[in-house]
Amino acid sequence: MTSRPLLGTYAAGFCVLFTQIATFTYVTFHLADPPFGLSTAALGWLFAVYLAGAIAAPIAGRWIDARGHRSALVAAIVLGVTGSLFTLGHVLIAVIAGLALVCSGVFAAQAAANSYIGIAAARDRGLAVGLYATFYYIGGSIGGSVPALLWNTGGWPACVALVVFVQVLTAVLAWAFWRS
Numbered sequence: 001m002t003s004r005p006l007l008g009t010y011a012a013g014f015c016v017l018f019t020q021i022a023t024f025t026y027v028t029f030h031l032a033d034p035p036f037g038l039s040t041a042a043l044g045w046l047f048a049v050y051l052a053g054a055i056a057a058p059i060a061g062r063w064i065d066a067r068g069h070r071s072a073l074v075a076a077i078v079l080g081v082t083g084s085l086f087t088l089g090h091v092l093i094a095v096i097a098g099l100a101l102v103c104s105g106v107f108a109a110q111a112a113a114n115s116y117i118g119i120a121a122a123r124d125r126g127l128a129v130g131l132y133a134t135f136y137y138i139g140g141s142i143g144g145s146v147p148a149l150l151w152n153t154g155g156w157p158a159c160v161a162l163v164v165f166v167q168v169l170t171a172v173l174a175w176a177f178w179r180s
Contacts, residue, residue, distance in 0.1 A: 009113055076112060
């Protein structure tokens, strides 16, 4: 359960949920502050952008079938990075659009990484799926806490820089470790 493709898949899973949790945890602090000053109720409505991810996942499945897992993951990361950069704007609709792109990228990346396990694990697939889920949720846990260090020193732009770094790392790992 430690082949290069599987290790890359576990790392990608870690990065995928890290990105989602880090983005949606800390963007609420950003949007509660000026110039946005959103209320708690308005911040709750931001999570409606998860619907964009629900639309992206089946599209990602078709992309994977047509162009492969690595290509789909890289396209998902491009969406996510673009969305992350949109959230740096000072126009609320641009930030919301950015969050929808991040969500779409995360859901598509999750589809690519999760489905790649079937290719990477020639045997003991149940164990491979379990390890993937473990790394995925560890990534989410760390994504909820580590950005706090950056939030306290650099605010939202520092958190976005970390998220973009992790997103790019995801693509690099998949490209380096996954077979085409």
